[in-house]
Amino acid sequence: MPPESILTAAGICHSFGGLMALEDIDFRIGRKEIVSLIGPNGAGKTTMFNLFTGHYNPTRGEIYFNNRKINGLKPYQITPIGIARTFQNIRLFGQMSVLENVLIGQHCRTRTGLFGAILRTPGCKKEEARARELALEMLSFVRLEEKKDEKACNLAYGEQRRLEIARALATDPLLLLLDEPAAGMNPQETISLMELVRQIRDQMGITILLIEHDMKVVMGISERVAVLNYGKKIAEGTPREVQNNEEVIRAYLGDSA
Amino acid sequence: MINPYYMQLIILVGINTIMAASLNLILGYTGQLSIGHAAFMSLGAYSSALVTLHFGFPFIISLLCGALFSAIFGVIIGIPTLKLKGDYLAIATLGFGEIVRIVCLNLDITGGAMGLRGIPKKTTLLWVVLAVLVTVFILNRIIKSRIGRALIAIREDETAADSMGINSTYYKILCFGVGAFFAGLGGGLFAHYMRFLHPKTFDFMKSIEHLCMVVLGGLGNMWGAFIGASILTVVPELLRSVADLRLLIYGAVLVLMMRLRPQGILGPQTDIAPAIEKIRLKFKSIWHRLARGKT
Amino acid sequence: MFIQQLMNGLVLGSTYALIALGYTMVYGIIELINFAHGEIYMFGAFAGLILVTVLKVPFFLAFFLAMALASLLGITVEYLAYRPLRRSTRLAALISAIGASIFLQNLALWRMGAQPYTFPSPFEPKVYQTAFFTISRVEIIILLFSFLLMIGLSLFIQKTKIGKAMRATAQDKDTASLMGININKIITITFAIGSALGAAAGVMVGIYFRTVTPSMGLMPGLKGFVAAVLGGIGNIPGAMMGGILLGITEVMGAAYISSQYRDAVAFALLIMVLLLKPTGLLGRPTQEKV
Numbered sequence: 030m031p032p033e034s035i036l037t038a039a040g041i042c043h044s045f046g047g048l049m050a051l052e053d054i055d056f057r058i059g060r061k062e063i064v065s066l067i068g069p070n071g072a073g074k075t076t077m078f079n080l081f082t083g084h085y086n087p088t089r090g091e092i093y094f095n096n097r098k099i100n101g102l103k104p105y106q107i108t109p110i111g112i113a114r115t116f117q118n119i120r121l122f123g124q125m126s127v128l129e130n131v132l133i134g135q136h137c138r139t140r141t142g143l144f145g146a147i148l149r150t151p152g153c154k155k156e157e158a159r160a161r162e163l164a165l166e167m168l169s170f171v172r173l174e175e176k177k178d179e180k181a182c183n184l185a186y187g188e189q190r191r192l193e194i195a196r197a198l199a200t201d202p203l204l205l206l207l208d209e210p211a212a213g214m215n216p217q218e219t220i221s222l223m224e225l226v227r228q229i230r231d232q233m234g235i236t237i238l239l240i241e242h243d244m245k246v247v248m249g250i251s252e253r254v255a256v257l258n259y260g261k262k263i264a265e266g267t268p269r270e271v272q273n274n275e276e277v278i279r280a281y282l283g284d285s286a
Numbered sequence: 287m288i289n290p291y292y293m294q295l296i297i298l299v300g301i302n303t304i305m306a307a308s309l310n311l312i313l314g315y316t317g318q319l320s321i322g323h324a325a326f327m328s329l330g331a332y333s334s335a336l337v338t339l340h341f342g343f344p345f346i347i348s349l350l351c352g353a354l355f356s357a358i359f360g361v362i363i364g365i366p367t368l369k370l371k372g373d374y375l376a377i378a379t380l381g382f383g384e385i386v387r388i389v390c391l392n393l394d395i396t397g398g399a400m401g402l403r404g405i406p407k408k409t410t411l412l413w414v415v416l417a418v419l420v421t422v423f424i425l426n427r428i429i430k431s432r433i434g435r436a437l438i439a440i441r442e443d444e445t446a447a448d449s450m451g452i453n454s455t456y457y458k459i460l461c462f463g464v465g466a467f468f469a470g471l472g473g474g475l476f477a478h479y480m481r482f483l484h485p486k487t488f489d490f491m492k493s494i495e496h497l498c499m500v501v502l503g504g505l506g507n508m509w510g511a512f513i514g515a516s517i518l519t520v521v522p523e524l525l526r527s528v529a530d531l532r533l534l535i536y537g538a539v540l541v542l543m544m545r546l547r548p549q550g551i552l553g554p555q556t557d558i559a560p561a562i563e564k565i566r567l568k569f570k571s572i573w574h575r576l577a578r579g580k581t
Numbered sequence: 582m583f584i585q586q587l588m589n590g591l592v593l594g595s596t597y598a599l600i601a602l603g604y605t606m607v608y609g610i611i612e613l614i615n616f617a618h619g620e621i622y623m624f625g626a627f628a629g630l631i632l633v634t635v636l637k638v639p640f641f642l643a644f645f646l647a648m649a650l651a652s653l654l655g656i657t658v659e660y661l662a663y664r665p666l667r668r669s670t671r672l673a674a675l676i677s678a679i680g681a682s683i684f685l686q687n688l689a690l691w692r693m694g695a696q697p698y699t700f701p702s703p704f705e706p707k708v709y710q711t712a713f714f715t716i717s718r719v720e721i722i723i724l725l726f727s728f729l730l731m732i733g734l735s736l737f738i739q740k741t742k743i744g745k746a747m748r749a750t751a752q753d754k755d756t757a758s759l760m761g762i763n764i765n766k767i768i769t770i771t772f773a774i775g776s777a778l779g780a781a782a783g784v785m786v787g788i789y790f791r792t793v794t795p796s797m798g799l800m801p802g803l804k805g806f807v808a809a810v811l812g813g814i815g816n817i818p819g820a821m822m823g824g825i826l827l828g829i830t831e832v833m834g835a836a837y838i839s840s841q842y843r844d845a846v847a848f849a850l851l852i853m854v855l856l857l858k859p860t861g862l863l864g865r866p867t868q869e870k871v
Contacts, residue, residue: 137452388844534687
């Protein structure tokens with residue numbers, strides 16, 4: 030029996046102007062699990078992320094996070110209650126420094142308002158110092174502390190992916206959604222990424238849901254795998270179960286296989 | 287004593303610096319293309335002048351009234367329009383600016399097409415310098431805080447900013463309000479310097495002038511606002527001898543500038559200190575070379 | 582009375598529609614607000630005026646020559662002020678467009694002076710009376726020419742090979758160029774056609790209001806742009822509809838609300854449409870990809 034669930038999606042549907050991207054999906058993630066979401070291109074994986082983070086609103090169905098209904102909330106309302114994400118096509122704040130990118134993550138954990146900022150009150154200074162400390166901690170966690178003053182857009186590809194993870198971690202999440210974190214990485218980088226993901230769960234106690242195409246990553250780190258195809262969930266289970274599921278094999282390799 | 291002509295130039299540079307710096311917050315830091323900044327200036331100018339004329343408040347209170355009135359308007363305008371992005375926002379702000387101008391042209395209280403006359407002259411160099419310092423100080427503090435980071439994040443990638451927990455609509459409206467506040471302050475100073483207001487002063491071209499100051503100096507750079515304001519205030523004066531060609535050259539400069547150095551004279555967010563250091567070193571090396579040449 | 586206003590609005594609106602077409606075509610292809618378009622319109626009016634008064638060219642010939650000359654100007658502006666900036670930020674291109682606009686307006690001011698010129702009436706002024714409204718010969722010509730030009734443009738865009746290439750370029754420049762379309766040529770043609778239509782509007786407004794000034798481009802330029810946005814920028818039928826809608830709204834607003842707020846009506850309409858349907862009346866909604 031998997032642990033108590035942190036995120037539950039019940040019967041969610043999402044359509045783009047009549048085109049059904051997701052159909053009647055039931056899905057749950059247990060606390061401190063590492064779950065992978067896989068499926069061919071266009072299966073609706075990223076759409077599901079966008080529903081969980083409030084970028085889209087489900088056409089039907091309900092999403093509960095930490096026993097609280099979250100569909101209908103906006104992204105900026107969902108982040109503070111504990112869901113953070115990275116993007117498939119890295120979306121960093123390119124002209125800002127690496128450190129500033131991570132500091133932005135602390136935005137929803139700080140309170141300084143307009144007047145506090147103008148007067149630079151002691152409370153504001155303290156908050157800022159704390160945020161900076163935490164941001165540096167996150168940077169060293171992803172091994173980017175030496176690049177803290179560089180512009181984010183000047184980082185190498187793998188570093189940008191790690192920075193995005195650090196930025197998401199800085200929002201102090203309970204659940205981290207990683208959208209193809211290993212895409213474009215070489216085997217060396219992929220291995221250290223897997224290590225990093227495991228550390229995030231083990232050391233920080235953060236639940237992880239990831240979309241990934243690299244089966245080595247999926248099979249290597251996930252405890253449970255859910256498979257989407259044409260907007261429907263066709264299988265779910267341990268990596269081994271999914272690997273041997275006939276419908277999954279058909280989805281990936283076609284009918285003749 | 288400073289020659290009155292230079293005095294006027296310095297005061298206008300100051301007022302334009304306030305205008306450019308406040309627009310820079312909206313355009314350079316938050317990345318929201320507003321081309322109706324003159325409207326906020328006129329709201330501040332008219333309201334502060336009217337407060338002075340009708341109630342005889344002390345100057346500082348009049349200025350604050352103008353700035354606040356403009357800020358409130360900025361927020362009211364911002365709430366619906368800031369949902370729009372890019373060019374659409376630009377057009378909406380342009381339309382709003384034109385509406386403000388046309389309304390000022392037809393109201394009795396603003397003097398309509400006759401203009402508003404008899405505003406006491408209260409703006410002095412000291413007031414302007416103080417206002418510039420306060421404006422730049424406050425804007426700088428905002429930019430260097432978590433609010434400023436949020437604004438820059440919105441400029442860089444609004445979707446990503448949203449998913450960092452930044453309520454981008456709120457921050458855009460906030461930056462519009464703050465920008466409008468200081469534009470209103472600039473307007474108040476302008477009104478009590480010129481002593482006469484006419485809606486035509488605050489037309490579309492005025493907004494474009496502010497935009498060009500920011501772009502010329504460098505988007506997202508407070509020093510750039512000052513440099514842009516200085517150049518676009520002083521150079522047209524120098525060109526007065528060829529008055530007919532003044533705006534012609536101005537237009538050509540804009541086109542050439544975009545072609546040769548679109549990031550502005552100073553790039554975004556560059557600190558001026560290294561630039562000054564570089565110039566100093568350059569002079570030093572020239573000096574050394576000259577000194578060596580002599581011996 | 583109402584129908585009379587409707588007719589007046591239609592005449593004014595058809596000139597806005599012609600201007601709007603220039604904006605919308607350029608925006609459709611390179612996503613740039615061509616601020617200099619108002620000045621192209623002004624240039625067209627001056628070219629027509631000079632051809633008719635100084636060179637004594639017959640009106641209709643002058644009309645088409647003005648369109649041709651404006652095309653050349655449009656192409657030149659694109660070549661000098663926009664083409665070098667194609668790969669730079671949109672803001673840089675917009676500023677460059679504003680610079681080009683200021684330059685052209687002041688070039689005209691410098692050469693022609695600020696005083697208004699009178700456009701001689703090319704026809705015997707004659708007014709036709711119908712049961713519901715009166716219409717002058719000039720107005721008939723404006724309506725006729727505008728509609729012919731718009732129909733011509735629609736046919737050109739829909740039926741010809743170049744028209745198809747223009748539509749393809751508007752959809753996706755990179756793919757279009759991979760299909761062997763010469764993007765630079767298409768952009769040049771777009772500017773040429775848009776400018777010619779703008780100049781046609783300029784000449785017609787010249788004979789309608791009988792005055793031509795260097796600053797005449799500013800307000801109609803802005804309104805033409807408003808019209809393009811109303812219809813959905815980048816959308817050609819939208820620009821025609823937006824122009825006519827704007828003309829009618831403006832005339833109605835002036836007649837029934839207040840003539841002083843005439844120009845404000847146009848911008849209020851703009852803001853309303855932007856807020857209710859930001860992509861314009863005929864524009865398609867776009868969903869941002871995350």
